[in-house]
Amino acid sequence: MTAAAAPTLDALEALESESIHIFREVAGEFDRPVILFSGGKDSTLLVHLAVKAFAPAPVPFPLLHVDTGHNYPEVIDFRDRIVERLGLRLEVAHVQDWIDDGRLVERPDGTRNPLQTTPLLDTIVEHRFDAVFGGGRRDEERARAKERIISLRDAFGRWDPRSQRPELWNLYNGRHAPGEHVRVFPISNWTELDVWRYIQREGIELPSIYFAHQREVFRRDGMWLAEGPWGGPRGAETLELRDVRYRTVGDGSCTGAVESTAATVEEIIAEVTASRLTERGATRADDRLSEAAMEDRKREGYF
Amino acid sequence: MTRDLLRFATAGSVDDGKSTLVGRLLYDTKSVLADQIEAVQRASVDKGLATPDLSLLVDGLRAEREQGITIDVAYRYFGTPTREFVLADTPGHVQYTRNTVTGASTAELAVLLVDARHGVVEQTRRHAAVLALLRVPRLVLAINKIDLVDYDEAVLAAIAKDFAGLARSLGFADEAVVTIPVSALVGDNVVERSARTPWYDGPTLLGHLESVPVAGPEVAAPFRMPVQYVIRPRTEELHDYRGYAGQVAAGTVRPGDEVVVLPGGARTTVERVDTADGPLAAAGAGRSVTVLLTDDIDIARGDVLASATAPPRLTDELDATLCWLSDKPLRPGARLLLKHGARTTQVIVGALGERLDTDTVSYVDAPEQLGINDIARVSLRTADPLPVDDYADIRATGSFLLIDPPTGNTLAAGLVGSPLRLAT
Numbered sequence: 001m002t003a004a005a006a007p008t009l010d011a012l013e014a015l016e017s018e019s020i021h022i023f024r025e026v027a028g029e030f031d032r033p034v035i036l037f038s039g040g041k042d043s044t045l046l047v048h049l050a051v052k053a054f055a056p057a058p059v060p061f062p063l064l065h066v067d068t069g070h071n072y073p074e075v076i077d078f079r080d081r082i083v084e085r086l087g088l089r090l091e092v093a094h095v096q097d098w099i100d101d102g103r104l105v106e107r108p109d110g111t112r113n114p115l116q117t118t119p120l121l122d123t124i125v126e127h128r129f130d131a132v133f134g135g136g137r138r139d140e141e142r143a144r145a146k147e148r149i150i151s152l153r154d155a156f157g158r159w160d161p162r163s164q165r166p167e168l169w170n171l172y173n174g175r176h177a178p179g180e181h182v183r184v185f186p187i188s189n190w191t192e193l194d195v196w197r198y199i200q201r202e203g204i205e206l207p208s209i210y211f212a213h214q215r216e217v218f219r220r221d222g223m224w225l226a227e228g229p230w231g232g233p234r235g236a237e238t239l240e241l242r243d244v245r246y247r248t249v250g251d252g253s254c255t256g257a258v259e260s261t262a263a264t265v266e267e268i269i270a271e272v273t274a275s276r277l278t279e280r281g282a283t284r285a286d287d288r289l290s291e292a293a294m295e296d297r298k299r300e301g302y303f
Numbered sequence: 304m305t306r307d308l309l310r311f312a313t314a315g316s317v318d319d320g321k322s323t324l325v326g327r328l329l330y331d332t333k334s335v336l337a338d339q340i341e342a343v344q345r346a347s348v349d350k351g352l353a354t355p356d357l358s359l360l361v362d363g364l365r366a367e368r369e370q371g372i373t374i375d376v377a378y379r380y381f382g383t384p385t386r387e388f389v390l391a392d393t394p395g396h397v398q399y400t401r402n403t404v405t406g407a408s409t410a411e412l413a414v415l416l417v418d419a420r421h422g423v424v425e426q427t428r429r430h431a432a433v434l435a436l437l438r439v440p441r442l443v444l445a446i447n448k449i450d451l452v453d454y455d456e457a458v459l460a461a462i463a464k465d466f467a468g469l470a471r472s473l474g475f476a477d478e479a480v481v482t483i484p485v486s487a488l489v490g491d492n493v494v495e496r497s498a499r500t501p502w503y504d505g506p507t508l509l510g511h512l513e514s515v516p517v518a519g520p521e522v523a524a525p526f527r528m529p530v531q532y533v534i535r536p537r538t539e540e541l542h543d544y545r546g547y548a549g550q551v552a553a554g555t556v557r558p559g560d561e562v563v564v565l566p567g568g569a570r571t572t573v574e575r576v577d578t579a580d581g582p583l584a585a586a587g588a589g590r591s592v593t594v595l596l597t598d599d600i601d602i603a604r605g606d607v608l609a610s611a612t613a614p615p616r617l618t619d620e621l622d623a624t625l626c627w628l629s630d631k632p633l634r635p636g637a638r639l640l641l642k643h644g645a646r647t648t649q650v651i652v653g654a655l656g657e658r659l660d661t662d663t664v665s666y667v668d669a670p671e672q673l674g675i676n677d678i679a680r681v682s683l684r685t686a687d688p689l690p691v692d693d694y695a696d697i698r699a700t701g702s703f704l705l706i707d708p709p710t711g712n713t714l715a716a717g718l719v720g721s722p723l724r725l726a727t
Contacts, residue, residue, distance in 0.1 A: 006555040006587030010305040011387040020591035021550040024531040052579035057536040145377040165713040168408040175711030
């Protein structure tokens with residue numbers, strides 16, 4: 001037979017192979033891994049990569065959604081459809097349950113993002129999860145640039161930056177004591193553009209709210225928020241119909257939409273590219289782009 | 304057009320302007336978000352500066368000190384139409400060995416910074432020695448702050464000559480080293496070619512990063528793949544599917560290739576190189592695949608598939624070089640864990656050998672113990688035989704971690720053999 005030369009990997013293939021390697025390492029070394037899955041684009045990418053890592057066998061671990069209850073119905077539908085199509089098991093920790101039995105108290109501002117931590121940690125303990133996959137990326141903000149791919153958490157779920165293990169080559173050290181667990185970030189080295197380009201290349205389905213649509217929104221703290229159980233509009237805030245899309249999927253009380261007409265993945269890639277554009281010596285980017293960029297770097301709340 | 308990925312590292316002390324250089328690369332490649340730029344511009348105005356201080360884009364150092372966080376390797380990302388870059392930005396002055404070793408371990412290229420006013424200094428020699436030890440295939444010497452020496456060609460030539468001698472003594476081939484005069488502050492030769500250095504006819508820094516070959520020495524090496532996971536769907540239609548999942552660590556694997564399974568030693572033939580997107584005619588280093596074999600052999604996580612004609616050596620006695628990364632000292636007789644590929648085994652530390660003195664870049668007498676940032680030769684005995692290559696030949700099968708059993712902490716980066724051969 002002829003010896004075909006192996007083509008060198010392009011950037012997305014290299015990132016995909018790295019992520020698959022991380023999934024397989026964790027599957028090989030941990031007893032009870034779980035993927036945090038909200039239906040958002042980064043966690044949908046995680047699940048897609050996990051499927052590819054173990055194909056044609058099923059993904060050998062379940063999914064976990066810490067549900068604030070402040071959701072967009074499109075996203076929950078999407079979440080349930082993906083779970084069913086892939087034949088995966090989904091655990092849902094409802095923040096509402098923790099509020100109902102008094103373990104958590106609703107915040108005055110109605111935001112439930114910070115309330116996710118306790119249900120997450122309780123669920124980790126209850127199910128004895130020892131490796132928790134998340135969609136964090138190092139390009140999201142400066143502080144994250146130093147996060148490890150496998151990051152140890154103590155029994156209180158705390159991260160001690162002073163005792164981070166050096167991570168060398170592709171040798172990951174996941175050793176942990178009983179009660180400790182690790183957070184695993186398989187897409188650490190992906191940028192937001194990589195994520196979108198890969199979504200385009202692989203034809204990955206996303207919830208419809210990522211694409212431009214008309215929605216009644218009101219202005220608060222410089223963001224376009226939708227009406228919902230989290231309150232609003234109130235006072236001078238008024239609902240108006242706008243072309244918007246969401247760049248992240250989080251708690252509805254604090255996840256703003258951005259004004260956008262990008263209705264396809266291609267148009268979103270063009271928009272994301274433009275939001276990076278700052279001509280040398282330019283004074284001030286226009287409000288929309290600057291705001292979109294800000295939203296982009298907001299964490300999804302889990303980590 | 305396909306865009307590929309280059310992983311590279313930067314090394315240099317803070318005063319060499321490394322943060323400004325990295326900030327310049329991010330800024331001039333338009334890889335920075337609009338609001339970040341705005342924040343930097345505001346902060347620069349507050350400081351009374353005429354131009355934005357680009358080091359603020361990456362400099363988290365003060366915040367780190369205030370929070371008591373270890374000054375640590377930071378990863379940055381930028382891209383151009385032809386290539387994407389993952390940059391391991393390693394801080395210079397604190398724990399430089401630990402940081403440089405970490406950053407260099409995944410790098411295909413390293414950018415070493417010197418200040419044009421000072422030239423090659425002790426710190427440069429230390430960094431270059433660590434980069435040579437880790438076998439980073441290519442080096443760029445970026446001579447920064449040329450605006451402060453009036454763009455004097457003679458200054459550049461003297462530093463380049465000085466460094467070429469150092470690089471040669473560390474085993475770098477002449478063609479692996481490129482010297483580029485830059486000013487990160489004003490942007491000369493970083494992304495834009497400078498009109499103030501008409502005597503310089505080489506590439507800009509970004510131009511070089513964009514055009515240098517990405518493929519490391521792993522591509523031409525014989526095939527190696529640690530088995531990470533065994534894939535068995537156990538469904539009706541895939542009842543007999545048994546795939547060995549792993550990332551090709553070196554060389555190429557094709558259907559029909561004869562391979563040996565180590566440490567067991569069984570020989571068999573590759574039936575199929577599978578992926579979720581279908582089978583491949585060939586898979587090269589870096590690709591995650593699932594290998595199916597023609598014979599039914601008992602293979603588990605930790606085993607290594609390798610070229611049957613050029614296999615690694617199987618041994619439980621390792622002569623190795625350690626970069627000690629922990630505050631806890633190492634003494635002969637220590638019982639530790641060793642992670643190599645997908646296998647973790649027990650190890651007993653034997654005699655300590657010569658220590659690399661990075662100040663003088665020479666080997667000195669064996670120490671009684673190793674402390675943090677020490678680099679020394681050591682002999683090790685492992686509980687299980689390991690299929691290893693010399694690190695100088697194949698990085699993936701020549702590298703390992705030493706792990707502290709009680710705490711699980713990573714204690715050392717290990718390199719099989721003695722990858723740094725000093726020319727005398």
